[in-house]
Amino acid sequence: MRIAELSRETGVPVPTIKFYLREGVLPAGERTSKNQARYDESHIRRLRLIRAMVDLGGLSLASVREIVAAIDDQESDDDQLMGRVSKSLIPEVDAVDDASLAAVEAVLAELGWEDACSHPSARTLAAVLAAGRELGHDFAPTFVAHGRACEEVARADLDYVEGKDVDQMLESVIVGTLLGDTALAALRRIAQTVESHRRYGVDEDE
Known part of the structure; x- marks a missing residue:
């Protein structure tokens, strides 16, 4: 053409x-x-x-x-390329305190993700943890449960890109990550509403 x-x-x-x-x-x-x-x-x-x-x-x-x-x-193999592209999408985080980083490393260790402690998103998690604590909330106990759920998400993400050529695969990583983050936020809010109704909702028949 x-x-x-x-x-x-x-x-x-x-x-x-x-x-x-x-x-x-x-x-x-x-x-x-x-x-x-x-x-x-x-x-x-x-x-x-x-x-x-x-x-x-x-x-x-x-x-x-x-x-x-x-x-x-x-x-570079596919794993290296995907990691490189994925990390390039992560905004840089300003300095975070050592205590928050240590808490995040403990969470990653509990998840069996010790090798991910140097991942840029570990600093993002530490910044979230520090911001929450400044507002009187400690989100660290929720990180493990969220991490387990994200393992399922990651499997679905990798299943989606499986079998594509490298350009299509990396495009899928970019589009899937950026749009997928929005989709996950929407699904989380729906799930919170459903779970709230299950726990606290009043049966109309009662």
Whole structure:
């Protein structure tokens, strides 16, 4: 397909596609003449991945370039690539106190996730814990139960990306994580309402 058709298929404007080509985040097409090239399905998949990283993930072009370079050199396995993309979606957290970090590490140890103590989200959890304690609430006891539930969520997430090629897989990680977080928040609120009714609701027949 020509670049105009690639644009129609992906919804990415031709000037943006040319920009990605110049920046090296989109592989060059097969040259058919001095000023024309042919593109294929792999370019569609890569463009969708780039747009997911930029538009949904909010990643800088430098970060996108690093990720696609890791994909293309084929030295990183799927687990490393997924971890790299997933971590890039996590906002940086300011300094957190040692006590909160220690409490989070204890929770991760109880879950059997000791190897995850260096994960950026451990600092996010510590910041949440510290903020809660400042307001008079200690959420640490709920983290283990939430972690167990998230193991089921993670299995569902990985089942969803299973069998996809690497570009589709990483796009699914980005879209699934960002939209999935919203979906999980909605499901949590529904579940809270249902559980509240089960515990405290009054049967209309009584």
